[in-house]
Amino acid sequence: KQEVTQIPAALSVPEGENLVLNCSFTDSAIYNLQWFRQDPGKGLTSLLLIQSSQREQTSGRLNASLDKSSGRSTLYIAASQPGDSATYLCAPLSGGSYIPTFGRGTSLIVHP
Amino acid sequence: GAVVSQHPSRVICKSGTSVKIECRSLDFQATTMFWYRQFPKQSLMLMATSNEGSKATYEQGVEKDKFLINHASLTLSTLTVTSAHPEDSSFYICSASDNWDRVRTDTQYFGPGTRLTVL
Numbered sequence: 001k002q003e004v005t006q007i008p009a010a011l012s013v014p015e016g017e018n019l020v021l022n023c024s025f026t027d028s029a030i031y032n033l034q035w036f037r038q039d040p041g042k043g044l045t046s047l048l049l050i051q052s053s054q055r056e057q058t059s060g061r062l063n064a065s066l067d068k069s070s071g072r073s074t075l076y077i078a079a080s081q082p083g084d085s086a087t088y089l090c091a092p093l094s095g096g097s098y099i100p101t102f103g104r105g106t107s108l109i110v111h112p
Numbered sequence: 113g114a115v116v117s118q119h120p121s122r123v124i125c126k127s128g129t130s131v132k133i134e135c136r137s138l139d140f141q142a143t144t145m146f147w148y149r150q151f152p153k154q155s156l157m158l159m160a161t162s163n164e165g166s167k168a169t170y171e172q173g174v175e176k177d178k179f180l181i182n183h184a185s186l187t188l189s190t191l192t193v194t195s196a197h198p199e200d201s202s203f204y205i206c207s208a209s210d211n212w213d214r215v216r217t218d219t220q221y222f223g224p225g226t227r228l229t230v231l
Contacts, residue, residue, distance in 0.1 A: 004155070036222075043118075043205055043224035044156075089155070099146070100220070102155040 002027045002094045004103035012109040019077040021106045023090035028071045030092040034100060035064050035075050038087045047088075048075070080110045115139055116208050118223040125196055126231055133191045133226045135206030141186035142208035146220060147179075150203040162189055196230040203227050 003026045013019060023033075032051045036044040048057045048064040050073070056065040061078040073090055087107045091100035115138040125131050135145055144163050148156040160176075162168035162183035170176045178200075180192040189208075193200055207220040 041203070041225070041227060044207075044222040046219070046222075049219070099158050099161070102157075104153065104155045107153075 002030075002092060002101040004090060004092065004101050006088075006090060006103035006106050008106060009104065010107040010109075012111065013080060014111050015081060017080050017110075019080050019108070021075040021077070021088050021090075021108075023073040023075070023103055025071045025073075025090075025092045025101070027092075027094050028068050030068060030094050031098075033064075033066055033073050033090060033092040035062075035073075036089040036091065038089060038105065040086075044089065077108075080108075082110045082112050085109050114219075114221040116142075116206065116221045116223040118204075118206055118226050120226060121224065122227045122229075124229045124231065127197055128195055130192055130194045131196055131228060133193075133204055133206075133228070135189045135191070135208065135223055137187050137208045137210075137221070140208075140210045140221075142189070142210055143186065144209045145183055145189040146207045146209075147181060147189075147191050148205045148207070150205060150225075156205060159191075193228065196228070198230045201228055201230045 005024045007022045034049045035047045038044050050057045050066045063076040066073045087105040089105045091102045093100045117136045119134045147159045150156045158171050159174045160168045160170045160181050162181050164183050164186050168181040183189040203225050205225040207222045209220050
């Protein structure tokens with residue numbers, strides 16, 4: 001059974017810092033891995049999807065890397081802004097059920 | 113494109129009553145819809161997978177008689193929490209796919225969620 005761990009659980013930083021959010025998963029046989037953003041009391045917004053054959057994906061100030069063999073993915077947020085404050089979830093997609101397994105997320109607060 | 117809506121966004125009900133939550137795909141036909149629940153500061157946990165016109169497949173530990181799922185059309189799935197109790201209070205999120213039955217790695221599109229509070 002896939003297990004997903006996200007570190008840190010919470011992060012509070014001043015505006016402008018570059019951030020690193022970590023995700024590790026126990027079953028490296030994944031098809032893809034997706035990073036989501038969840039605002040308080042809201043649903044999920046997809047940020048980046050990395051296929052198993054890819055090493056990284058970039059969208060604006062966001063960059064996600066994937067090291068499938070070691071079961072790790074990292075989300076980099078450059079020049080953080082208060083609007084980035086949210087919970088970030090990673091979800092690898094494994095075979096079998098083909099349902100993404102979610103981590104508990106990293107709760108990010110960016111202070112002005 | 114690929115917008116999924118949920119209604120209501122929030123609902124408060126008394127213990128023992130039933131609550132229906134709707135999940136709609138607005139601009140695509142969702143052959144498969146998924147229902148998740150999320151407790152505070154916890155991860156999303158899949159409750160069930162439903163395909164249009166057939167019975168839902170429930171995850172282990174999810175009571176099918178308590179959480180009734182109907183997926184009668186390609187744009188609507190409903191989750192009914194029957195005889196709700198305070199421990200059913202949670203955030204319920206649906207997602208939908210127009211191609212999951214053929215391409216299991218296809219993207220799911222998530223709804224905004226429904227906050228259920230049972231008094």
